[in-house]
Amino acid sequence: MKKSVFLGVVAATTMVAGAASAQATLEAVKARGELICGSNTGLTGFGAPDASGNWTGFDVDLCRALAAAIFGDATKVRFVPTTGETRFTALQSGEVDVLIRNSTWTYSRDTELALDFVAVNYYDGQGFMVKSDLGVSSAKELDGATVCIQTGTTTELNLADFFKQNNISYQPVTVADDSEAQRQYLAGACDAYTTDASGLAASRATMPDAANHIILPEIISKEPLGPVVRHGDNNWGDIVRWTYYALLIAEEKGITKANVEEVATSTADEEVKRLLGLSGDMGVKIGLDNAAFKNAIAAVGNYGEVFAANIGEGTAINLARGLNALWTQGGLQYAPPLR
Amino acid sequence: MAVASDVPKESFRLSMLIYDTRYRSVTIQVFVLILFALFLAWLLNNTANNLATRGKEFNFGFLWQRAGYDIGQALIPYTNDSTHFRALLVGLINTLVVAIIGCVLATVIGVVVGVLRLSKNWLVAGLMTVYVEMFRNVPLLLWILLSYVILSETTPQPRDFRVTDEMAAAGEAPAASMILWDSVAVTNRGTNIPSPLFDRGLGSADLGFMSVxxxxxxxxxxxxxxxxxxxxxxxxxxxxxxxxxxxxxxxxxxxxxxxxxxxxxxxxxxLHLEIPELRGFNFQGGILVAHSFTALVIALALYTAAFIAEIVRAGILAISRGQSEAAFALGLRPGRTMNLIILPQALRVIIPPLISQYLNLTKNTSLGIAVSYLDLRGTLGGITLNQTGRELECMLLMMLIYLTISLIISALMNFYNSTVQIKAR
CATH class of the missing domain: 1.10.287 (Helix Hairpins)
Incomplete structure (x- = not known):
């Protein structure tokens, strides 16, 4: 009798605790006073600590924007490096609040892993990098090659499919993260390194002899990369999603880090007014301040600025906007109306 | 004589459970057992609740889905169309291969080093002491990484073996060449050795669940x-x-x-040998022994051998000096004394701690993940776990498999131990 009562109490507590953790990420973040963002272990341009330990990058800036939206202070964020293997477990177990780490949105991750991909901040595809003196100009010429591949990623499965479809063989070398893959590739332990094309460009930028490496023209998969949250806390998902869209809308409306204050005082555009918290109580509806999106834009700039500062043409990584241009400029980046 | 009257019957009181030494130990045991059962129940319940909260269910059906990834070293037929279960088997076999070769090598090296450490030759004994202390006192992971880096950084790339037309015309030799009468190529990816081929092989028989x-x-x-x-x-x-x-x-x-x-x-x-040959990017034909495998075996064997050497030395020192003195008195040379008199007796002391070393080595094979060796930890606990997101199932299954392997090893070694013990007649 006593035992069953005790068990019942235990069960009830754990269920309450479980339900609470699923519903109240925002409260937990606010109570903690900082956002914990799952980041890459180090991919230049997307998420990597610099020489003095400050995290910088395209994904990192989205974390900062989120921190600015929640706290009005972009520095209230802590970055937890995660590998391809550990990232989803870290998110599921609540070790991180949000995972912004070049993670591909797939069906099974969305359903079986019980995660929610709230947006796509970078449309990517898987490519191959080889040394230019290898004399290869197409991935289909890689028959019999040794290929370095990061484990725990979608690229592992795409690679197997690509070689099977083209009826050619390869020898996989499975590595844990980007830096190990680079070491093996540069040492010649593998002929080709495959990962998302953006990741290849970022890796190449850090190589001492970047000009001697080419990225092959084949893009063998669709890799929509985006921020991920746990299933079940829809309000938290909305916060992450709309903070990201706010940066997109800002680019669409020509609002930048520099002119956001000035636009706020002078604008007559109703959507811009709603975005900057001047009308409509948009922030309050998701549990934040009305100035949340304005703070986010003021902290990191709009989507175009974030892109240009971290990975765009002119940086070492030198990626064109391509698919990631705004829909008005022929790309896929499209924010629903803020209304 | 009349038997003394019975101890006067006391009626049982509840307080006797604590104050009466006859009952106290039982009370404590029952109490601890209940606490333990409650703890287990809480653990299971908590797991079930958390799984339910995340919308995950506990089932092993994923093992029969298509794996979709490739494995570099597969000793049984495996493609990316095989199931996760097949990948598990490939990983398990890779684990066992490393464990078996590692145990044999470690035993041989360990026994030799243990005996030599007792040598009267100061230099030999000193060198063996240095070896034992070095390997015993540095973490195994570092030895694995070190041997891997040495193997992969000091050996030439496959393309260094290539003889281009211009080089042939100029009479230049390639930067690297094969060894052992041009049959073995050591590249920075692995060692290519010849493989046996049969012109008139017998094929294989399909037994339904496996082919022989x-x-x-x-x-x-x-x-x-x-x-x-x-x-x-x-x-x-x-x-x-x-x-x-x-x-x-x-x-x-x-x-x-x-x-x-x-x-x-x-x-x-x-029977004839298929000699590896440089075609395209890599050597084709023959068998590729990846450096991850070689490095893992070498490091595991050398590391465990250091412990085994100490066990062997202790075993030898446990045999009384009278035994060797008697052997010398009979005119046996030191080598024969060791083989015929000392080692057979020392085995009784050596075997039990040796079992734990074999178990350690087998479990330590899971460190192969550091050099991308796809053993059980790399397939079931690595890629399968990641691609299916079934952490709990994969981890439990992996623990169960390692436990089974370890129990089998102990059972075999205990059996061997019972055969070398002194028979009581």
């Missing part, structure tokens, strides 16, 4: 038969020696019986 390679089976049968016949020959020679005092000459019979049938079978099946 008949050629391998034929070799195993022939070798087992040869060994058995050889033992009969030696036994009859011994019997004749006991009866007449005269030992017949057996060496040519043994050689004939041991090697004749195998050679005949090889000729019949058309």
């Amino acid at each position: 390679n008949l050629t391998t089976l034929a070799y195993i049968l022939v070798i087992a038969g040869s060994v058995w016949v050889n033992r009969r020959i030696l036994a009859s020679a011994r019997a004749q020696q006991e009866a007449t005092g005269d030992r017949p000459v057996t060496w040519w019979k043994s050689i004939l019986v041991l090697f004749g049938p195998v050679i005949a079978l090889s000729v019949a099946l058309g």
Whole structure:
């Protein structure tokens, strides 16, 4: 009798605790006073600590924007490096609040892993990098090659499919993260390194002899990369999603880090007014301040600025906007109306 | 004489459970057992609740889905169309191969080093002490990484073996060349060794759940038969020696019986070696022994051998000096004294701690993840776990498999131990 009562109490507590953790990420973040963002272990341009330990990058800036939206202070964020293997477990177990780490949105991750991909901040595809003196100009010429591949990623499965479809063989070398893959590739332990094309460009930028490496023209998969949250806390998902869209809308409306204050005082555009918290109580509806999106834009700039500062043409990584241009400029980046 | 009257019957009171020493220990045990059961129940309940909260269910159905990834070293047929279960088997076999080769190597090295450490030669004993202390006191992971880096950074790339037309015209030699009469190529990816090929192989028989390679089976049968016949020959020679005092000459019979049938079978099946050859990016043909495998085996063997050496030394020192002095008095040379007198007795002391070393080595194979060796931890606990997101199932299954392997090893070694113990008659 006593035992069953005790068990019942235990069960009830754990269920309450479980339900609470699923519903109240925002409260937990606010109570903690900082956002914990799952980041890459180090991919230049997307998420990597610099020489003095400050995290910088395209994904990192989205974390900062989120921190600015929640706290009005972009520095209230802590970055937890995660590998391809550990990232989803870290998110599921609540070790991180949000995972912004070049993670591909797939069906099974969305359903079986019980995660929610709230947006796509970078449309990517898987490519191959080889040394230019290898004399290869197409991935289909890689028959019999040794290929370095990061484990725990979608690229592992795409690679197997690509070689099977083209009826050619390869020898996989499975590595844990980007830096190990680079070491093996540069040492010649593998002929080709495959990962998302953006990741290849970022890796190449850090190589001492970047000009001697080419990225092959084949893009063998669709890799929509985006921020991920746990299933079940829809309000938290909305916060992450709309903070990201706010940066997109800002680019669409020509609002930048520099002119956001000035636009706020002078604008007559109703959507811009709603975005900057001047009308409509948009922030309050998701549990934040009305100035949340304005703070986010003021902290990191709009989507175009974030892109240009971290990975765009002119940086070492030198990626064109391509698919990631705004829909008005022929790309896929499209924010629903803020209304 | 009348038996003393019974102890006066006290009526049982609840407080006796604590204050009466007859009941106290039972009370405590029952109490602890209940606490433990509650803890287990809480653990299971908590797990079930958390799984339910995340919308995950506990089932092993994923093992029969398509794996979709490739494995570099697969000793049984495996493609990315195989199931996760097949990938598990490939990983398990990779684990066992490293464990078995590692245990054998570690034992050989360990025994030699342990004996040499007791050598009267100061230099030999000193060198062995340095070896033991170095390997015992640096973490195994570092040894694995070190041997991997040495293997992969000091060896040439496959393309260095290539002879281009211009080089042939100029009479230049390539930057690297194959060793052992051009049959083995050591590149920075692995060691390419020749593989046996059969012109008239026996194929394989499909037993439904697995296929058996008949050629391998034929070799195993022939070798087992040869060994058995050889033992009969030696036994009859011994019997004749006991009866007449005269030992017949057996060496040519043994050689004939041991090697004749195998050679005949090889000729019949058309055995020849396939020499690896540089084609395209890599050496093709032959067998590729990846450096991850070599590095793991070397590091595990050397590391565990250091411990085994100490166990062997302790075992030898445990045999009283009287034994070796008696052997010397009989005129036995030191080498024979060691082999015939000391080591057989020392085995009794050596075997039990040796079992734990074998278990350690087997479990330590999971460190192969550091050099991307796809063992059980790399397939089931690595890629399968990641691609399916079934952490709990994969981890439990992996623990169960390692536990089973370890229990089998201990059972075998305990059996061996019981055969070398002093028989009480």
